[in-house]
Amino acid sequence: MSEYVRVQEFVAHATKVNCSAIGQYSKQVIATGGDDMKVNIWRVGSVENIWSLNYNKAPIDCVCFDSTEQNVVSGARNGSIKVFDLNEGKLARTLTGHQVSVTSMQYHPYGEFLITGSADCTMKFWDLRSKSCVETYTGHKKDVTCVRFSPDGKWVASAAKDGLMNFFDLIATKHINSIRTAPSYINTFEFNPLELAVIGATSSRYVRVWNLDSMSVMHTTPAESTPIAALSIPDSGSSLYTTSRSGVKIWDLEDYQMKESVEIGWSNIADMRVTDDNMIVATSFSSNFVSVWEVDVDQLIENRQNAPAAVDKDRRLSLEPAVAPGKGNIAGKGLSIAEKMEQIKQDYDSYSAIYGAGAKEAAPSYNNGPESKAVPGRQDVRSGAKGVPTRDADSPSEFYNDVALDDKPVAPQNASIIVDFLMGVDFQGNFLSLDACVKLLPIVDSVVTYTTARVQPTDVIVFACYKTLVALAQGFGELIRNTRSAMVAGGVDLSREERLNKCNLCYQVFNKAKQRLDIVRHQYRQYSRVVTVLSEYQRLANTYFP
Numbered sequence: 001m002s003e004y005v006r007v008q009e010f011v012a013h014a015t016k017v018n019c020s021a022i023g024q025y026s027k028q029v030i031a032t033g034g035d036d037m038k039v040n041i042w043r044v045g046s047v048e049n050i051w052s053l054n055y056n057k058a059p060i061d062c063v064c065f066d067s068t069e070q071n072v073v074s075g076a077r078n079g080s081i082k083v084f085d086l087n088e089g090k091l092a093r094t095l096t097g098h099q100v101s102v103t104s105m106q107y108h109p110y111g112e113f114l115i116t117g118s119a120d121c122t123m124k125f126w127d128l129r130s131k132s133c134v135e136t137y138t139g140h141k142k143d144v145t146c147v148r149f150s151p152d153g154k155w156v157a158s159a160a161k162d163g164l165m166n167f168f169d170l171i172a173t174k175h176i177n178s179i180r181t182a183p184s185y186i187n188t189f190e191f192n193p194l195e196l197a198v199i200g201a202t203s204s205r206y207v208r209v210w211n212l213d214s215m216s217v218m219h220t221t222p223a224e225s226t227p228i229a230a231l232s233i234p235d236s237g238s239s240l241y242t243t244s245r246s247g248v249k250i251w252d253l254e255d256y257q258m259k260e261s262v263e264i265g266w267s268n269i270a271d272m273r274v275t276d277d278n279m280i281v282a283t284s285f286s287s288n289f290v291s292v293w294e295v296d297v298d299q300l301i302e303n304r305q306n307a308p309a310a311v312d313k314d315r316r317l318s319l320e321p322a323v324a325p326g327k328g329n330i331a332g333k334g335l336s337i338a339e340k341m342e343q344i345k346q347d348y349d350s351y352s353a354i355y356g357a358g359a360k361e362a363a364p365s366y367n368n369g370p371e372s373k374a375v376p377g378r379q380d381v382r383s384g385a386k387g388v389p390t391r392d393a394d395s396p397s398e399f400y401n402d403v404a405l406d407d408k409p410v411a412p413q414n415a416s417i418i419v420d421f422l423m424g425v426d427f428q429g430n431f432l433s434l435d436a437c438v439k440l441l442p443i444v445d446s447v448v449t450y451t452t453a454r455v456q457p458t459d460v461i462v463f464a465c466y467k468t469l470v471a472l473a474q475g476f477g478e479l480i481r482n483t484r485s486a487m488v489a490g491g492v493d494l495s496r497e498e499r500l501n502k503c504n505l506c507y508q509v510f511n512k513a514k515q516r517l518d519i520v521r522h523q524y525r526q527y528s529r530v531v532t533v534l535s536e537y538q539r540l541a542n543t544y545f546p
Contacts, residue, residue: 003300004262009291010047011504012040017285019062020270023069027273027281031072032290033060039074039084044281044292047501051089055082066107073114075102081116083128097124097133104147115156117144123158125170135173139166145186151193159186159200167212177215181208188230192253194237201228207242209256219256230272230282241280243272248280248295260300266293289508418447419464437476438502441509444468448513448520459527462520466533469513470540472506477544480506507545514541 013034023029039053058078079098098118123137142161163182189200207221226245240251247263280295524530
């Protein structure tokens with residue numbers, strides 16, 4: 001069983017996504033904010049938003065939920081703060097006071113209060129009942145990067161790019177003390193719920209722990225290779241979870257030794273939560289896409305105990321969708337196309353694709369969680385259909401319409417089987433549909449990704465994959481371009497929205513293949529047929545996927 005998976009990837013906004021947050025109560029709702037000035041609310045496992053809140057007049061730079069997911073708050077680039085009621089899906093309050101972008105915010109753990117930080121170098125404490133700013137905290141000379149309440153709700157702290165972290169007593173309304181980290185600064189931090197300590201991720205890629213009695217450093221972890229984007233401490237307080245662009249690490253908070261780690265090729269990681277059943281849930285975004293990830297910590301520990309270290313080192317998750325390795329040895333020689341596809345189906349777990357024809361249930365998810373108190377239509381998103389299709393794959397059409405493969409690295413022998421299939425099929429046939437394109441493209445992309453990055457590639461594999469990409473671009477390029485270029489619509493057209501989501505997913509894979517062209521062309525410059533098919537794909541990509 002895989003210890004990590006990308007649960008879903010979807011188009012979250014018409015323009016660039018700037019932020020996302022996971023609800024801390026159920027861990028099943030997500031808020032996203034984008035350059036389109038909208039705040040969208042999503043249920044994990046669904047690509048249809050619950051609410052699209054269009055009340056801002058500037059791009060959204062940060063979002064957060066309250067502790068029960070009844071409200072969501074957005075901070076805009078013009079300094080405006082808006083509180084939305086998720087029961088009604090409407091604007092509840094507007095708070096003004098910051099002069100420029102709101103960079104960080106957090107709801108009070110117990111009351112109707114909010115703390116916000118801004119690029120105007122201030123932190124503000126708001127009473128949401130009276131819609132007023134109770135206190136403005138100064139002391140920073142550069143942008144505030146993170147603000148947090150203490151677990152008991154009596155302290156508040158801010159970190160900024162000037163290398164200072166300031167602590168204030170909300171009851172006494174006074175400054176308590178400061179920690180200086182200059183020349184580096186703290187990107188994000190969390191209070192330890194079980195002791196008087198704060199844990200911060202610095203711009204120099206260290207995680208440091210400070211004793212709040214002495215304001216001195218207690219522990220420093222080794223530097224990471226990439227910036228640390230999010231920290232999480234479960235209520236038990238026994239472990240610290242850190243995420244960076246390269247993956248997740250779990251630390252013991254007693255001796256600050258690393259317990260587990262897993263490499264995951266996500267980018268722009270935005271938020272992370274740890275569920276009661278020991279699952280890490282995270283969101284990342286790129287362009288106008290948002291991805292939801294899960295890491296099964298128990299499975300991670302079990303796999304580490306059972307697997308040899310040499311194998312363990314090479315296990316990682318790529319950002320690109322990938323094909324699952326077979327459970328047995330699939331030789332595939334001497335079999336017909338239908339027999340090969342049937343054998344692959346028997347060796348792979350399949351799932352009902354989110355965009356599959358006729359799919360009505362949600363995609364498999366990571367957490368049952370408590371029922372949301374506010375978000376309408378909450379249901380257990382783990383009930384999505386899962387299982388191998390029952391009918392025989394008598395034709396490529398049935399394979400395309402029924403089978404989608406899990407997000408796991410592709411094995412070399414299975415890459416050969418897939419390539420045999422690609423080389424033996426006429427992709428100009430009438431059986432090919434947009435649904436088939438959505439399912440096939442990630443498979444082709446995963447084979448190219450694996451062969452060019454992890455093993456010695458062969459010209460046969462690359463030729464077959466780019467030949468397939470050329471055929472799919474010829475068949476669907478114009479549809480994808482036209483659908484994506486008509487993104488402004490009046491009213492709600494669900495069929496059009498579904499088609500747009502499919503086209504966006506296809507575009508992403510086509511664009512990745514285009515970006516990889518220079519590298520592949522250099523590797524295979526001595527193979528004339530590969531060069532020819534790459535040139536043809538370049539022409540089509542420039543036409544349809546600029």
